[in-house]
Amino acid sequence: MSTEKIKQRILIIATTASMIEQFNIHNIKILQSLGIEVHVGTNFKKPGTITSNLSESLKKILKKMGVQYHQLDFSRGIGGHKENKLVLNQICSIIQTYKISGIHAHSPLGGIIARRAAHKMNIKILYTAHGFQFFKGGPLKDWLIFFPVEWFYARWTDALITINQQDYSVAHFLPVTQRYYIPGVGVDFKRNFSENERQNLRIQTRKQLGVQKDEYLIISVGELNKNKNHETVLKAIATLNNPKIKYAIAGIGKEKNRLVELTKKLGLQKQVQLLGYLEDLDGLYYAADLNVFVSKREGLGLGGLDGVVHGVYIIGNANTGMKDYILNKDIGLLVKSPTDSNELAKKIQIAMNEKRKVKLNEQIQKFSQENVDKLMTNIYKKEFLNKYE
Incomplete structure (x- = not known):
């Protein structure tokens, strides 16, 4: 049976609901336009940079879009062993229950735990780095701590998506299967104001x-x-x-x-x-x-x-x-x-x-929403549907 005939179910993961609300609504729509069933896993209770009321509104928006959402009890920062293990088990349970075929992960902690889950459950995973913890001109301790961590988990990454040129250059030193550069997350240039x-x-x-x-x-x-x-x-x-x-x-x-x-x-x-x-x-x-x-x-x-x-x-x-x-x-x-x-x-x-x-x-x-959406569409087609432009 060809891959295209199998119903794809993709789980988008981020540590906070704000990352879904601010950066992933377009990604959800793109996946749905490709005939993919979309699930979202994030922390709605501790939503990050949006208010609790907006987090509740996000649930209603996702439901209206036909997206199944799941509470993941991520901690802020790097989290503790007990908390992170709980989230790992939550993700694995979602994968098993809903027959998830792939993950698109965001945020450092979300990316690490999601990649552990994908490796354990043997499914495909894409990771978007919204800025590596280590960067040119950054503290040496960040390179000593975070680069080895990213290198380790890169082995379990099917595709790494970077949103700036510097991270894309660094990505060539990481053992990922595939790497992409997209110019940000998309900005609306069409302001409807005179x-x-x-x-x-x-x-x-x-x-x-x-x-x-x-x-x-x-x-x-x-x-x-x-x-x-x-x-x-x-x-x-x-x-x-x-x-x-x-x-x-x-x-x-x-x-x-x-x-x-x-x-x-x-x-x-x-x-x-x-x-x-x-x-x-x-x-x-x-x-x-x-x-x-x-x-x-x-x-x-x-x-x-x-x-x-x-x-x-x-x-x-x-x-x-x-x-x-x-x-x-x-x-x-x-x-x-x-x-x-x-x-x-x-x-x-x-x-x-x-x-x-x-x-x-x-x-x-090149930072326009139209251009970024076009690039993400091609990435999703290639990585999740094995369709090459």
């Missing part, structure tokens, strides 16, 4: 935020954690000592209280706002004068790229996948050391003084 609507959104949002016409609004979009590095942005703004600078952060996370305390310590209470989780970011992007996105580690930095597509000038980290789209000074500036608040302050001052605006070119179009 120039007049954009200006109205800008005025309306700035009014809501209490930002005056002559003030300079810096934004950051991302989880409130140490990796997203909002702390350095706060220190850079304090260094500039300019009351006309306003800073708004969209996101939730465990670092909230520490950032509030740091804001007070630096005397920035009148300049800084923590907005929490925002489902609709259009208004914030159009209201902004600058997007500062200096994560210490980032596979691509969707919050940065999405801002660029909205026309917001950006400052990013040169040691991350951001350099794939911050190609020149027409798009943004790159810092060499993301924790150097003085370097960042100088870059902010340059962007302010020159009133920098984004000038997009054709190269950025």
